[in-house]
Amino acid sequence: MTFDDKESLREARKFLATVQGGALGVELERAHGHCKRIRAVYENHLTGWFSRVLAPSEAAEMASLFYDWGDADERWVWMMKNAAGDLGKVALRILERLDRGDVAGAQDLVNSLLHEMRSQRTLSRHLQELIAMQTAFREMSLTA
Numbered sequence: 001m002t003f004d005d006k007e008s009l010r011e012a013r014k015f016l017a018t019v020q021g022g023a024l025g026v027e028l029e030r031a032h033g034h035c036k037r038i039r040a041v042y043e044n045h046l047t048g049w050f051s052r053v054l055a056p057s058e059a060a061e062m063a064s065l066f067y068d069w070g071d072a073d074e075r076w077v078w079m080m081k082n083a084a085g086d087l088g089k090v091a092l093r094i095l096e097r098l099d100r101g102d103v104a105g106a107q108d109l110v111n112s113l114l115h116e117m118r119s120q121r122t123l124s125r126h127l128q129e130l131i132a133m134q135t136a137f138r139e140m141s142l143t144a
Contacts, residue, residue, distance in 0.1 A: 001110050003103045013098065020091035024084035028077055038137055039070025069137070072130055087113075 003009045046066070050059045090113055097106040 003098065003107060009098070009103075013095065016091040016095050016098075019084075020088050020095060022084075022088060024087060025081060028080050028084060036070060038134065039066055042066035042070070069133070076130060 001008075001012050001015070003012055042063075043066075047063070050062045054062065090109060094106045094109050097103075097109065
């Protein structure tokens with residue numbers, strides 16, 4: 001994000017206002033609950049089937065897997081909501097600097113945030129893996 005010209009500044013302000021206004025939290029709420037649905041499918045439809053076709057130890061492993069998935073979004077959404085709240089605060093600080101005409105200070109905050117985000121790529125990668133697993137499970141459950 002840069003503030004080099006009027007168009008960049010306008011787009012940046014629009015984005016920052018959206019982030020500061022809580023849009024990320026709203027999107028996270030929409031995503032919340034997918035894992036609980038996976039757990040519900042397991043409890044309502046798969047438990048009996050697994051116990052009939054799998055050895056007891058295998059059925060127990062499946063139960064453990066589905067319960068882990070069932071709780072996964074609570075942990076991830078909590079972490080992401082905290083991050084969204086922090087981003088909202090930073091967005092407000094950037095907007096305040098821009099409102100004062102302190103473009104260099106605003107750019108410093110953006111650069112600092114980008115540096116911090118680069119150091120947290122592992123969290124993002126794991127979240128992407130979780131979403132991919134959720135999607136694959138949903139697709140499998142629709143074809144079963």
